[in-house]
Amino acid sequence: MSDSSSTTDETGPLLGPAEVRELAAALGVRPTKQRGQNFVIDANTVRRIVRTAGVRPDDVVVEIGPGLGSLTLGLLECADRVTAVEIDEVLAAALPATIAARMPDRADRFALVHRDAMQVTELPGAAPTALVANLPYNVAVPVLLHMLATFPTIDRTLVMVQAEVADRLAARPGNKVYGVPSVKANWYAEVKRAGSIGRNVFWPAPNVDSGLVSLVRRAAPPQTTASRAEVFAVVDAAFAQRRKTLRAALSGWAGSAVAAEAALLAAGVSPQARGESLTVEEFARIAEHKGPGGAPGIRQAGETV
Template sequence: MMRLLGPAEIRILADKLDLRPTKKLGQNFVIDAGTVRRIVRVADLSPDDVVIEIGPGLGSLTLALLPSAEHVVVVEIDPVLAGRLPITVAEHGAADNLTVVNADAMKIALGDLSGHVPTALVANLPYNVSVPVLLHLLEILPSLRKGLVMVQSEVADRLAAGPGSKVYGVPSAKAAWYADVRRAGPVGRTVFWPVPNVDSGLVSLVRRDPPTTSASREEVFAVVDAAFAQRRKTLRAALATWAGTAPQAETALRAAGVDPSTRGEQLTIEAFARIAEQKP
C-alpha cells in the first residue's frame, strides 16, 4: 500500500517550504491518511481513468490517487507547491503517472493539460472558489464523466439540493445542468491543517446530458441567475427585467408551462430551460 502523508510529515514539509496556509487561496491541507483513502474509495475510479485534481497542496490526496488511475493531472496555483509535488511523489515511490500544471483552475482550458483528457474529477476544492471552479471544469471538460469533491458542508448541501429545498439555488440548478449530484458523506474538521471553522462534505457527480432545449446554456443560466437574484419574489416579478416587463415575463412563463406566481426554488433545470426558450 502506498505510504501516505501524515500530520508530522506534512508539518515538516510545510516548514521546509516556509509555508503558511492562506485563506486567500483557500488552503486547508488534509492530514489524515484514512480520509484520503476514503475519498479514493468513494470516487470509484477505474484503472483507465485520467483524474484531474485541483489544489493538491502538499500531495496528501495525490499520493492516494496515483495507484488508482491511469494518470493524474493536478492544477496548483502556488508555484512553490507545484514545484515541490513531483519531489514528494518521487520520495514516496509513486508511479510516474503525474502531470503538474501550475495555473489558476478558474482560468485553465483543456489545452493547458499537456494533452491529457480527464475523465474524473477528484479534489479537495479550495473553499473560497469551490462552486465557480467546479462549474468551470464541468463546462470546459465535457470528457469528465464523474467526480467526487470535498467542499464546505453548507456548499455540499446547496450543490446536492433539489427543487423545493430551502437551500436549492443557483449552484444547485447549474450543477444539475451537467450532472446528477448527491451528498456522499460528511468530513470532520480535525482531518485538516489548519483546522477550519466549518465542517466539510463530499459531493458525488455523475455526468448526464443537459436538458434538450433550443436555448443555449448561457441563456438558461441567465434565467437561473435572474430567478434567484430576488428569490423571495414570484417568478413574474423576478424575471421582469430579464423579459423586459412583468407582463412579458408572465407570458413567457405561461408559454413554458410554469405558474407565474411560483418561485425559482420550485423549478427544475428543465423548467428553467423551457422558460429560456420563451425570451421575448
C-alpha cells in the same frame, strides 16, 4: 491522533500529520485563508475519498488544488494518470519532487499544471475522465462549474467542499438551500451528497465541517433549443430576488413583467411560482420562450446554438 512513527507505517506512501507538517516547514509554507488552504493530514480520509470517487485503473484524473500532495498520492495509487492544477507557486514547484520521492514507480503518470484553475482550458496528455478534489472553500462552486463546462469528458466528479456548499450543490427543488449552484450543477450531472468529513483531518482545522459531493455526468443536458448561457441567465435572474415571484424576478431578464409572465405561461410555469421550486428542465423551457427585445443573451434571428 497517532504518533509520527505509527502514522508512517499506516500511511505507506501517503502523507500523515507528521509528514505534512515536515513538508510545510521545509518549504516555509503556512496555509493561507486567502487561498482557502486546509491540508488533509489523514491517510484514511484520503483513501475514503478515492474509494468514494470510484477511481478506476484506466481513469485520467484531474485534481484541483493538490497542495502538498496528500490526495494526489492517493489518486496515483488507483488511477492511470493524474494531472494536478495548483495556483500556489511554492506548492506547485515542490509537488513533483514529493511524488517522485514517495511514489517513484508512478511518478511518470503524474503531470502538474501551475495555473489558476479558472484559467485552465486545456490539460496535458489524455482527456480527463474524472475530477477529484479538495476544493478551496472560497472558490469551490465557480471552479467546479468551470471544469464541468470546459472538460465534457469528465464523467465522474467527487469534490470535498464546505458542508454548507455541499448541501447547496445537492439540494432538490423546494429545499430552502436550493439555488443557483444546485440548478447549474444539475445541468451537467446527477448530484448527490456522498458523505461528511470532520474538521480534525485537516491542518489547520477549519471552522466548519466539510462534505463530499458526487456528480455523475448526464448523458445529455436537458433537451432544449436554448443555449446553456441562456438557461443560466434565467437561473441567475430568478435567484437574484428569490423572495419575489418569477413574474417579478424575471421582469428585467424578459424586458418587463408582462413579457416575463408570457414566457412563464408559454413554458407551463406559474408566474406566481418562485425559482426555488423549479427544476433545471423548467428553467430551460422558460429560456426557450423569451420574446424579442429582452435582456442580453437572447438569440438573434438565424443564430445557431
